[in-house]
Amino acid sequence: MASDDSILDVQRLKKSFGGLVAVRDFSFHLGKGEILGLMGPNGAGKTTVFNLISGVYKPDSGVIKYKGMNIVGLPPHKIRRLGIARTYQIPQPFPRLTVLQNVQIAAMYGGGFSKAESEKRAHEVLDFIGLSDKKDMPAGNLKLLDLKMLELARAIVSNPSVLLVDEVGAGLREAEIPHLVKILKTINEMGVSIMLIEHIPRLVVETVDRLIVMNAGEKIADGKPREVIRDARVIECYLGKEIVEE
Amino acid sequence: MFRLNAEYILLVILTLIMALLPVVGIGWYTLHVLFLFFVYLALANMWNLLAGYSGLVSLGQPAFMGIAGYTLAMLLWFFDTPLYIAIPAACAAATAFAAVLSIPLFRMRGFYFSIGTLLLNEICRVWFNWWRPIPVPGAPVGGGAGFGIRSGLSPISIYYLALAVGIASIILMRFILGSKLGAGLMAIRDNERAAATCGIDIFRCKLYSFLIATFFTGLAACVFYLFQGHIEPTGAFSISWLNVMLMAVIIGGISTEEGPIVGSAIVVLLSQLLPRYAEYSPLILGVLLTLIITFTPPGIIGMMRKTRLYNAMLKYLSKPIT
Known part of the structure; x- marks a missing residue:
């Protein structure tokens, strides 16, 4: 499946915690400029996949190729500096620290920009994401939506090539979702390949180009979002078998 | 970095006043108290850099002070090294010691790091108690008796050294906190996981902070031992040094730039007042510390920053770095 134009190429990734296998023989690729969705029930191993890619955990086995280079075993800060940013x-x-400082630090360390350049970029990103009126507030005082936006701002300020977004929509109100979809699409149009963990069907179908569904650490579906969410195995892992048979 | 703003003008004026005090013939006692203030100030500022800004609650700073002091004593005693070489060498020795120890110490986090560093003091005390480099006939040298430190400096020159080190520690803090390293340290202190995700090399930032703080703590120790003229293990590696740093930083306000300045002044005054009530002094200090931690954990400065008067005053200075 992996082609020359994939920016992230993951092969046979495996990670277990004690006796629990969190990710089992998981292979996928992320195309350049693609928005890839990753869905799955709780405990399917989605966040573990992100933690493996971003270097928080080291996989038991498998290869993670980023721009053709194996990044397995690199520490998180190096992976970030190579251009893979993530949100939690x-x-x-x-x-x-203030909202501005939060973003500026990510630009300085993650993007390697000078102090002045980082501050300029931080202002631009906060403008774009809609947080500039709160830039001098301590980040600890922000509400949930603003905190999620701050996560995104901090991730994109360093000009990453790959952005891993972990459930940015969870806990948000329905009305806040279009704003989020627009922001993710704009980031993508700027040339960032995005991988998205998301549960909200509307957000997934409206945003992603391709959708992968995981269950119990394994990939069970991979394809166009509207087809994938109709896949019998996908419905089964979310809703159970009997309903499918009806 | 060094714009001439109100703050620096204030600092220069205060420094000039302090520098003129010995000339106008101020009493020895007052001069001694001021000397202690500047030494404590440098120690407190460096401990604030570690505990307040880097998340490294190091209880092993007395060990590094002692290593610096002993190196200074050795260089002067055995080699008659000139001071301008001996003092930097002593600080470098303490820093090298810290660099080697950072390998095992940085494997520990939080409380474990604190306990690990605390043990350094005792290890050093025991070792220097035993260590007698060369038996000198007729003079008790080394071991528990320690060494004399003959610098030939007048007390007034030593006062000026302390003044320079104390003021330099304030400027150093402003410089570090405004730098890229400072931003990284504050990010690590706030959220280690997010810091790594933002591209910050946690180990390297903490190591730099640890080494800078140790070098400067060593410098303050050198000035103190030049004044004392003598070093022996029980005093050098004593927990009471830790008391000075902790009290000054916590009473004044941890993670604030002004805190250690206010805290050091209070600790110096207490150290002069309390010996009159020797039997009660641990009680008084304990109660004071408990009150501060209970009612205003960010210290006196943290309490003052909530008042309008203080914030109005800050307007004329540049913003404090959180």
């Missing part, structure tokens, strides 16, 4: 499902701000 539960926002992880620097609570005592």
